[in-house]
Amino acid sequence: xxxxxxxxxxxxxxxxxxxxxxxxxxxxxxxxxxxxxxxxxxxxxxxxxxxxxxxxxxxxxxxxxxxxxxxxxxxxxxxxxxxxxxxxxxxxxxxxxxxxxxxxxxxxxxxxxxxxxxxxxxxxxxxxxxxxxxxxxxxxxxxxxxxxxxxxxxxxxxxxxxxxxxxxxxxxxxxxxxxxxxxxxxxxxxxxxxxxxxxxxxxxxxxxxxxxxxxxxxxxxxxxxxxxxxxxxxxxxxxxxxxxxxxxxxxxxx
Amino acid sequence: xxxxxxxxxxxxxxxxxxxxxxxxxxxxxxxxxxxxxxxxxxxxxxxxxxxxxxxxxxxxxxxxxxxxxxxxxxxxxxxxxxxxxxxxxxxxxxxxxxxxxxxxxxxxxxxxxxxxxxxxxxxxxxxxxxxxxxxxxxxxxxxxxxxxxxxxxxxxxxxxxxxxxxxxxxxxxxxxxxxxxxxxxxxxxxxxxxxxxxxxxxxxxxxxxxxxxxxxxxxxxxxxxxxxxxxxxxxxxxxxxxxxxxxxxxxxxxxxxxxxxxxxxxxxxxxxxxxxxxxxxxxxxxxxxxxx
Numbered sequence: 001x002x003x004x005x006x007x008x009x010x011x012x013x014x015x016x017x018x019x020x021x022x023x024x025x026x027x028x029x030x031x032x033x034x035x036x037x038x039x040x041x042x043x044x045x046x047x048x049x050x051x052x053x054x055x056x057x058x059x060x061x062x063x064x065x066x067x068x069x070x071x072x073x074x075x076x077x078x079x080x081x082x083x084x085x086x087x088x089x090x091x092x093x094x095x096x097x098x099x100x101x102x103x104x105x106x107x108x109x110x111x112x113x114x115x116x117x118x119x120x121x122x123x124x125x126x127x128x129x130x131x132x133x134x135x136x137x138x139x140x141x142x143x144x145x146x147x148x149x150x151x152x153x154x155x156x157x158x159x160x161x162x163x164x165x166x167x168x169x170x171x172x173x174x175x176x177x178x179x180x181x182x183x184x185x186x187x188x189x190x191x192x193x194x195x196x197x198x199x200x201x202x203x204x205x206x207x208x209x210x211x212x213x214x215x216x217x218x219x220x221x222x223x224x225x226x227x228x229x230x231x232x233x234x235x236x237x238x239x240x241x242x243x244x245x246x247x248x249x250x251x252x253x254x
Numbered sequence: 255x256x257x258x259x260x261x262x263x264x265x266x267x268x269x270x271x272x273x274x275x276x277x278x279x280x281x282x283x284x285x286x287x288x289x290x291x292x293x294x295x296x297x298x299x300x301x302x303x304x305x306x307x308x309x310x311x312x313x314x315x316x317x318x319x320x321x322x323x324x325x326x327x328x329x330x331x332x333x334x335x336x337x338x339x340x341x342x343x344x345x346x347x348x349x350x351x352x353x354x355x356x357x358x359x360x361x362x363x364x365x366x367x368x369x370x371x372x373x374x375x376x377x378x379x380x381x382x383x384x385x386x387x388x389x390x391x392x393x394x395x396x397x398x399x400x401x402x403x404x405x406x407x408x409x410x411x412x413x414x415x416x417x418x419x420x421x422x423x424x425x426x427x428x429x430x431x432x433x434x435x436x437x438x439x440x441x442x443x444x445x446x447x448x449x450x451x452x453x454x455x456x457x458x459x460x461x462x463x464x465x466x467x468x469x470x471x472x473x474x475x476x477x478x479x480x481x482x483x484x485x486x487x488x489x490x491x492x493x494x495x496x497x498x499x500x501x502x503x504x505x506x507x508x509x510x511x512x513x514x515x516x517x518x519x520x521x522x523x524x525x526x527x528x529x530x531x532x533x534x535x536x537x538x539x540x541x542x543x544x545x546x
Binding site for chain 1: 295
């Protein structure tokens with residue numbers, strides 16, 4: 001499958017559903033599309049591997065990927081954000097293909113650490129991927145789990161950071177600076193790789209990298225990636241997509 | 255109670271390979287038998303309760319039955335959201351074990367007084383609370399939880415060797431364990447948790463009363479209580495917990511959803527909120543603040 005075509009398809013689908021549901025978090029969704037593309041196309045087809053989307057507010061991107069891969073129907077996807085839907089606006093374990101509901105930040109990594117540990121105890125050769133936002137790293141629970149995973153040398157754990165450098169109301173730098181982020185993870189005992197989070201070949205290479213320690217992939221991303229008027233803007237963490245914006249976005253989307 | 259718990263867990267873990275024990279840097283002098291026998295199924299996560307609860311969730315998603323062990327409020331309030339969102343909502347077989355129920359760590363101050371834990375745990379719909387009042391009930395609670403792995407909270411007394419002579423055969427949620435059962439009398443002392451000695455004293459004063467405990471309870475089992483309550487004229491509930499969100503409140507609430515004609519009078523004995531901030535032995539604090 002061609003990465004670029006798949007990512008573009010997902011981005012268009014996100015915009016379509018975002019418009020029909022009038023949801024928020026569009027920028028966060030567009031930020032992780034290329035990461036999800038590589039994960040689902042390359043790694044999660046192997047059933048023994050697992051994935052948790054810890055930044056659950058970007059669930060629409062995940063639901064769109066699951067629809068493309070046949071886990072949920074188009075009809076179900078269209079219920080997103082509507083009354084009585086199974087597709088709550090954060091990742092839900094009621095959706096086929098998702099095993100952990102998230103939404104409160106800082107929960108995904110501790111659970112991923114448990115799955116990685118269980119796979120070690122069971123001597124299963126599988127990888128546990130978990131995708132966190134940068135703002136989410138403010139949560140102390142993550143650092144508790146990084147200490148654990150490093151201490152127990154969980155080399156089957158891959159932590160991906162969606163580093164778009166914007167959090168809820170301002171830049172990461174102006175909110176709670178994470179730099180030097182790579183050195184922080186290294187000092188906690190992880191192997192760290194930094195990649196362009198929109199270059200699928202490079203993402204693949206990084207995620208596939210061998211490591212004797214927990215692997216952290218810092219993916220430099222752009223919030224709102226693909227729709228120029230949404231890129232790098234805090235506004236699109238909240239703003240919903242009206243019909244005019246939707247038409248405009250479809251014309252310029254990359 | 256702690257030792258009974260570990261002995262039982264070690265015995266069961268030999269047969270049941272799904273059992274994992276995770277501690278939050280506590281349990282010195284208690285958990286070593288498990289650690290020595292099952293080093294690959296024992297983890298000390300350090301002083302990190304959120305990590306401990308999340309780790310247990312991951313293990314449970316892969317089929318294990320983790321027991322997470324710490325003292326007082328650490329494995330409950332410190333990681334309350336992990337219990338709410340991850341353990342309870344996903345209905346996973348994680349057993350949270352807290353040692354030092356009530357004022358067991360009375361001298362250590364308010365941080366170590368587990369007197370609001372029922373309120374937290376009874377707000378989770380899938381969680382069963384196991385608050386045994388003596389060693390026999392610890393055994394019975396564990397038998398149930400091991401056969402029926404589910405979100406659960408096991409509340410253990412710190413050190414009292416609480417024994418009853420009663421052999422408890424079959425424990426299940428909502429079941430009242432009778433220590434004195436007189437068909438003719440319509441008054442009852444009903445407790446949960448490590449207040450067995452307090453109830454014994456109360457019974458000595460009211461020997462005509464019936465006496466029972468309710469060690470396995472929780473939200474799911476509340477409304478079914480009304481049927482049993484209505485057999486009595488008066489029930490005195492006893493607990494080492496604050497009134498709000500406690501056991502007596504739970505029992506009383508069961509009447510608000512059922513037959514309004516139930517005339518049973520429920521009188522609750524609990525810890526007065528004035529105990530907050532007070533320091534002393536468990537016995538001293540209990541007797542001064544509501545539990546003689």
